[in-house]
Amino acid sequence: MRPRHLVGVIVATSLLAVTAGDLISAKDWPQWRGEERLGLWTETGILEQFPENGLKETWRVPVRAGYSGPAVADGRVFVLDYVETEPRTMDGTERLLVLDEETGQELWRHEWATTYRMLMFTYATGPRATPTVDGDRVYITGSTGRIFCFDVETGAVIWEKDTVAEYDTNIPIWGTSSAALVDGDLAIFVVGGEPDGLVMAFDKRTGQEVWRAIESRTEMGYHQPNIIEAGGVRQLIVWHPRGLAALDPQTGELYWEEPFEGRANLTIADAVRSGSYLFVSGFYSGSMMMRLDLDRPGAIPLWKGSSSRVLDDDGVEIAEEGGLHTIMTTPLVVGDYIYGIGSHGQVRGLLAESGERVWEADGLTNRERWGTAYFVQHEDRYFVYNENGELMIVQFNPDGFVEYDRIHLIAPTSNSGYGGSRVGTARRARHGYSDRLVVWAHPAYANKHIIVRNDEEVVRYSLAAEDY
Numbered sequence: 001m002r003p004r005h006l007v008g009v010i011v012a013t014s015l016l017a018v019t020a021g022d023l024i025s026a027k028d029w030p031q032w033r034g035e036e037r038l039g040l041w042t043e044t045g046i047l048e049q050f051p052e053n054g055l056k057e058t059w060r061v062p063v064r065a066g067y068s069g070p071a072v073a074d075g076r077v078f079v080l081d082y083v084e085t086e087p088r089t090m091d092g093t094e095r096l097l098v099l100d101e102e103t104g105q106e107l108w109r110h111e112w113a114t115t116y117r118m119l120m121f122t123y124a125t126g127p128r129a130t131p132t133v134d135g136d137r138v139y140i141t142g143s144t145g146r147i148f149c150f151d152v153e154t155g156a157v158i159w160e161k162d163t164v165a166e167y168d169t170n171i172p173i174w175g176t177s178s179a180a181l182v183d184g185d186l187a188i189f190v191v192g193g194e195p196d197g198l199v200m201a202f203d204k205r206t207g208q209e210v211w212r213a214i215e216s217r218t219e220m221g222y223h224q225p226n227i228i229e230a231g232g233v234r235q236l237i238v239w240h241p242r243g244l245a246a247l248d249p250q251t252g253e254l255y256w257e258e259p260f261e262g263r264a265n266l267t268i269a270d271a272v273r274s275g276s277y278l279f280v281s282g283f284y285s286g287s288m289m290m291r292l293d294l295d296r297p298g299a300i301p302l303w304k305g306s307s308s309r310v311l312d313d314d315g316v317e318i319a320e321e322g323g324l325h326t327i328m329t330t331p332l333v334v335g336d337y338i339y340g341i342g343s344h345g346q347v348r349g350l351l352a353e354s355g356e357r358v359w360e361a362d363g364l365t366n367r368e369r370w371g372t373a374y375f376v377q378h379e380d381r382y383f384v385y386n387e388n389g390e391l392m393i394v395q396f397n398p399d400g401f402v403e404y405d406r407i408h409l410i411a412p413t414s415n416s417g418y419g420g421s422r423v424g425t426a427r428r429a430r431h432g433y434s435d436r437l438v439v440w441a442h443p444a445y446a447n448k449h450i451i452v453r454n455d456e457e458v459v460r461y462s463l464a465a466e467d468y
Contacts, residue, residue, distance in 0.1 A: 029444035030073040030133040032179045037226045039330065041378045041445040047465045049393065050407040055461040058449065059104030063097060065455040066126030069442035073133035075101045076152060077451060079458050080140060082126035090116040090124055094142045108155035114144045120173045125414055125455065128177035134204065139187055143175035147189060149207060159207030167193030170219055172265060177222040183249045186210055192220030199238055201252060211252035214245060221267035228273045231297040239280050241265040246297065255297040260288045260304065269326045274333035277352055281326035283343050287355060305355045322357055324348055328372045328440065332396065339396045345371020347401060359400050370416055374442050387438040388412055412437040413455040
């Protein structure tokens with residue numbers, strides 16, 4: 001593996017420690033960020049650098065608009081999209097498309113009518129939440145609060161819910177985005193039900209409500225809950241617009257909660273756990289590091305960082321000083337360091353104990369507002385997929401990052417929406433902002449392949465070394 005681009009210092013030995021418990025043998029990618037939602041890809045025999053003539057394409061299938069990444073399980077690919085019925089009406093149809101993993105042939109689909117009139121028009125593109133596959137069932141969340149459980153083989157609806165009608169859900173301005181989390185016999189959803197059902201658990205087979213937790217005072221946010229083991233118990237971690245909470249995933253009992261407001265309800269990136277660290281980062285709110293109690297279910301804040309915003313002469317934000325202000329990129333906590341992407345696309349390394357910034361660099365995203373990339377660990381390196389539809393092989397270290405290779409996979413087609421902000425057309429042009437096109441759908445890494453999608457197509461490429 002030969003580095004093409006270097007930031008900081010190359011180290012000869014692995015900088016990433018992966019415990020035996022983290023090494024998952026599954027080859028599928030059945031939900032958001034893969035098995036256990038860890039962003040960890042454990043297959044062997046993966047290429048070390050990209051071939052000069054490009055990756056081998058298995059198939060390419062037309063789809064319509066959506067931010068939802070694909071899920072892969074038992075020879076099937078699950079993709080959500082949206083078709084507008086009439087131009088500019090914001091009325092349309094959401095769809096779940098199920099494809100054969102080897103051929104791309106459509107196996108079945110299910111469609112349901114909806115309207116995006118309650119969403120911000122610049123982002124009324126399509127479903128947000130990745131499907132969740134659990135054995136012979138797949139669970140999906142639509143952008144306007146619809147929940148479905150399907151039979152994966154036939155497409156039959158096993159159960160469904162309209163959370164607005166049944167639980168008085170307040171749909172977020174950017175759409176319902178949290179994917180189902182299956183735990184044992186439960187399917188757990190961020191519902192935003194009024195008054196006390198921000199998080200709800202249902203019997204995964206029948207849809208019957210089992211428990212509800214956390215008072216709904218604002219929109220539900222956009223976070224993907226995950227389950228960790230700490231303090232002798234399993235803890236369901238939920239970052240909502242008022243704070244970070246830990247629940248008993250089987251009962252909904254609150255173990256602990258720390259206030260940490262997310263301005264504009266922008267709680268998006270996953271909470272990241274490493275040892276006793278538990279870290280969250282938001283666009284406006286900055287970051288918070290919690291210290292988990294490893295003897296009992298509890299946690300205390302190590303630090304909270306809002307850091308200051310940098311404005312130009314017109315009062316337009318052009319950067320933020322210090323810390324990390326993540327928009328959609330789930331950060332990494334590796335050893336005593338945090339690696340992540342800030343609100344304007346800059347890559348930063350922080351000290352985990354204090355949040356102090358130790359380095360900053362460009363290169364993984366467009367250096368613009370909302371800059372985004374997705375990190376997936378593979379052995380001692382990371383596959384980084386960015387908003388331009390580029391795939392990179394990268395290593396991070398305390399002095400910077402090393403980019404070994406990159407390749408372009410798919411065209412960006414979604415409007416980034418920056419033009420919908422308060423910044424006028426002339427001021428946007430003067431400051432270099434544009435209504436740029438992006439890819440904001442997390443890829444799936446399954447069976448030595450990567451599957452990517454935009455608003456026009458879904459494509460499967462081989463990453464198997466043996467194919468080259």
